[in-house]
Amino acid sequence: MRVAVSAVLVALVLLAGPLAWVIHRSFFEDERGALERTALAATVTVGPEFASGDALELTPPRPGGKLGVYDLASRLRAGSGGPVADRVTREAAGGRAVSGRTGADLVVAVPVVSEEKVIAVVRATVPARSVWTRVLWGWALLLGVTLAALATAVLVARRQARALSTPVEALSRTARAIADGDLGARAAPCGITELDQLANSQNSMVERLTQLLRRERDFSANASHQLRTPLTGLQLGLEAARQLPPGSDLRPALREALETARHLEETVEEVLRLARSGTEDEPPLPREALVRVLERAESRWHGALAAAGRRLEVRSQPGAGSFEVPGRTTAQILDVLIDNALRHGRGATSVTAREAAGAVAVDVADEGTLTLDPGTVFARGGTGGSGTGIGLAVARELAEAAGGRLSLRGAEPTTFTLLLPGAQG
Incomplete structure (x- = not known):
């Protein structure tokens, strides 16, 4: 003004x-x-x-x-x-x-x-x-006209200053709200081209920061959830090996520990890959035959289910086992689904691979009944028991990052279906 x-x-x-x-x-x-x-x-x-x-x-x-x-x-x-x-x-x-x-x-x-x-x-x-x-x-007349023109200029300047300062103050309030932790705050357009460009730049920046913070938060939660089971298995295996009588052959325990450590490494890589999904530096997914992925999953989970007095059945229909799929991603998703069946299901757990119109589908089912709302079963924090409510959400994100889809096929008995793109090897 x-x-x-x-x-x-x-x-x-x-x-x-x-x-x-x-x-x-x-x-x-x-x-x-x-x-x-x-x-x-x-x-x-x-x-x-x-x-x-x-x-x-x-x-x-x-x-x-x-x-x-x-x-x-x-x-x-x-x-x-x-x-x-x-x-x-x-x-x-x-x-x-x-x-x-x-x-x-x-x-x-x-x-x-x-x-x-x-x-x-x-x-x-x-x-x-x-x-x-x-x-x-x-x-005197000239002075009066001059003062009238100056007064008009002051009024117009105040109005224009208000028109300019109001959106700037709104941007400032939005910036303060974001600084106070409200990442949902967004600057609204005001009709002034330069200020609208500034608002769009600020909104883009906040959106990017929100995504980065969400990725960081999800990475922490995903890592905590996904590493818990293999770490527990590694600890139990080492404890069992320590309690063997002197002179016993430790090679089977060491092989099991090495396998668990390898799976632990794959888990870390998958969690990191999920955190980088959608970025330019995302590495390509290594592929392997589905039958080998199923065999390793059966080896990892057979003992845990048997200890709970339950049976694990892994089968592959003709032609489905030879499909090439993202091995580590598929293994992580199967771990989540089998662990979910172990914790919240009952009876026998079955893993069935089948061909589905040029793709491959893997059904994981148990004899229990789903108690959650099917619409929120994949939501973070949704759990029907003592779990964290993260596993199924991570599994769906892993499937989507690999170009596949994870869905709830049935609630009684509880059945999840993993659909993955792939080609026969």
Whole structure:
């Protein structure tokens, strides 16, 4: 607003200064012109007989002014004025009209010519203060117009400043809300192109930061959930090996520990890959035959289910086992589904691979009944027991990152279906 008002004020000063000078000059020039016309009209009444002393009847002078006729001896012969001619009047005796100031009066003197000789001088005057009165009134009017223009500029500047400051303040409030932790805050458009571009940039930045924070939070939760089972298995295997009698063959326990460590490494890589999914630096997925993935899953989970008095059945329909699938991703998803069946299901757990219209489907089922709302079964935090409610959400994200789909096929008995793209090896 200060910039706008200052610009208008400078413009008004630059305009009002010359206008004030023009008003002053034009009013005084107009008055001199009127005096000259009055003097010229009076010269008509001065004839050749003026020199012989005849009386003259002069036209009326200007309001408040004087009109007189002087002879060449600089004496007042008719009308009003000083008894002796002033400088202006004496100059006019040279044969040309002269204007000037005498004291506080404006003076115009016009020579009277007869037979190509100057025989007298007509002198017209008016007080300068009467002209200054009109000049001051003109300046007052100019000042009023200037102040009105300045007031209008202030009002317009305030309105424009408010129109500009309101969206800027809204952006500031949004930025403060984001700084306070409200990552859902977004800047609204205001119709000003530059500010809308700034708002879009801020929203894009916040969206990117939100995604990064969500990825970091999900990575922590996913890593905690996915590493828990293999770490527990590794610990139990090592504890069992430690309790063997001296001299026992530790090679089977070591092989099992190495296998668990390898699976643990794959789990870490899958969690990292899931955190990087959708980015340009996402590595390609290694592929292997589905039958080998199923065999390793059976090896990992057969003991855990048997310890709970339950049976694990892994079977592959003709042609399905030879499909090439993302091995580590499929293994992680199967671990989640089998672990879910172990914790929340009952009875035998079956894993069945089948061909499905050029793709491969893997069904994981148990003899239990789903107690959760099917619409929220894959939501983070949704759990029907003592679990964290993260596993199924991670499994679905892994499937989608691999180009597949994980869905709930049935609630009684509980059946999940993993559909993966693949080609027969």
